[in-house]
Amino acid sequence: MNSTHSDDDCDILLSEEEAVPYFYTIYKKIFILVIIPIVAGLGILGNAALLFVVYRVPEMRTVTNFYLSNLAVSDITLLIITTIRFMWSYFNTPIEFAFSSFHFGCALVWLITYLCYFASVYLITLVTFERYLAICHPITHRMLKGRTWTVRMTISAWLISLVSASVCLHFYETETICIDWSNSTTFQNIAAKFVVCKAVTNCSWCWPTLAAIDFVQFVLAVILSSYMYGRIIYALSTRTGLTGETSSEKQTTILRTRNQIGRMLILNGIIFFICRGPNEIYNIDDFKYWLVGERMFESKTATTILWFSRVMWLLNSAVNPLVYSVSNQRYRRAFVEAFRRVDKRKKRSSSRNGNENIMISRS
Template sequence: MSYPSTFPSDCRPEFSNNLTTYIWYAYSWMFTRSEIQTFTFGLPIVLIIGTLSNGAFLFVVFKIERLHTITNLYLATLAFVDVTFVVSSAGSYLYAFTVSPVRHDAPYDSFIGCTLIFGITLAVYFTSIGLVTLVTLERYYGICLPFQHRVIASKSRTRKLIASTCLIGLVLGAIESLKFSKLDKWCVIWPHLPDFQGWPQKVGFCVPLHENVVLLGEFVDTVPFFVALIWNGYMYARIMYSLSHREVIQKESENDSMGQLQVQATKVRKQVARLLIINGMLFFFCQIWVRFNAINNILSNITGSGFYKNAETSGLMLVFGRCMLYVNSSLNPVIYNLASSFYRDAFKEAFFGNLFNREKATTLAVGSSSKETDVLSDKQINTNI
């Protein structure tokens, strides 16, 4: 068994490192057990579930005409952003894991690979925060300020807001990607041990363009998140209060026919509003762990110490935070189906077509006293979801 003992001829001395006597330091560049398990099992599952679930939701929204609403335009865009995030982020980590045994080895030939991968991932991440906030804002106006909502709501306005959010996400992503926009190529002589047999002598790392960029990037990463968290929290509270207040009013008018019709027409709207609140709260819960890591990096850079006592804990939190991001991006459509019969029916209709329609027609014929009332109720429901 032979091991390289010299550096390749094109290696620069300042970027060459002989680790034959620094065995424990060399071992720190091995993937940890938790990382191996995540990359071997977790990321492939995330890629499959994330792609299929969000792709299925996009298909359903496209096929079912009654889902062509303002809220679902936001949710469809969010589904596309989630697919992009999962593929670019989880896909890039999985690819790096398969081509190199060295942790953080960037398998790119130039800095362009670092800039594109991290830039795209960060841009769609910021865009997802903006889209979740827009969904909450749209429901806030629809439930708490219905008259203003009728005046300003339109699909053209929604498209402009989505385009603006994507542009802001692109700018913020470009700024934070400066933390990874330089590719340093190192030449390494690894310890002459079986664990390092066949390890590459040249490895690359995506590093900050300048050391001061790291702190700027962490602030850019953290501040928009907490601003959105506080703003969304306020709107969630107002929405829940308005929904509970409406339930009291509706109970008082259930005995008259118009009151019953209004109860039917608003039932799904309230269901969807509650669904979106649950989904938004889960979004911020899954995202906040990465924010703790960012705050930890800020404190470490400013004071020299952060939340975590050692590098192992920091590494575990980094893996856990990424996993939570992927879980959130992959399971949004699953949550829609679990929490709302409106979306479950839409999925059934899109994928099972005639079978679902026959079942629904039979149910309506048996359990509905007035077909005309049911149709009118559907129209009212579908105009404001």
């Protein structure tokens, strides 16, 4: 490489021209400065609102909503860590994914990112499984829907996600890049050293293994969920009533609610897998390159797919509360009720304070 820089601490020496691919393009700047703040802000508010509704409305404290609440926590965490990851890099250095001297940031960022990613996959599958049992195997569902079972399944999902994320963490490293700015008039006041968080380069099997771990878990979740979606749709389309000594009106209400929740979760799951699909296409391309030395896409196309997959990741984490409220009347009523209770409490508090002030003035 053409560089006059001679620092023993550097892993890679680059000239200014060779460093160009590491710089932020206009599209990446739009993603970081426009898309991330908007999507992350809306997603954090929406998911926080869902958690608030489940907390405030007792009727919403169901098994399904317990899983969805954990999914909301995962989405909020992913949105926050993604925002910090890109903003830290952008405002500290002109180099993409540089962490300045913050070496620990590489491990922390990717551990949390993969933890939330895998947790969301397992939690979506758990939600589907819970609805599958409720609609297709109601007797089994009544036996397993207790708090102990639900908590155990949730903890298991997070633990498996943590193990998977810890394995993936070994495939990332920090690398010190030195750039020669001696002939530059634009970057003379910028540091010449950058610590870049990147995939391991001296390991031919590491990145394909990472892609395989991600892809296999995703495909298994798709297969299982597709099977359960099919059974749920069939059961909803063929069931006409409920057994037991229940009034006709109550049966109709229960069936309508159950059907709405079932359809909502199917829609939510389909959106989830569609949003995560571009990332898996990118993984397949990487895996093919490792096997046969050829890629399905040109370099520019692969980069476009990568950044598009990042946009879809963020959208998926932000869109879930919108899906719940748009597709299910029960959730819309719960949102209104939760925030109406807050408004009533504020009015009572204001009225009480006003009465106290009147009593004080009279005395």
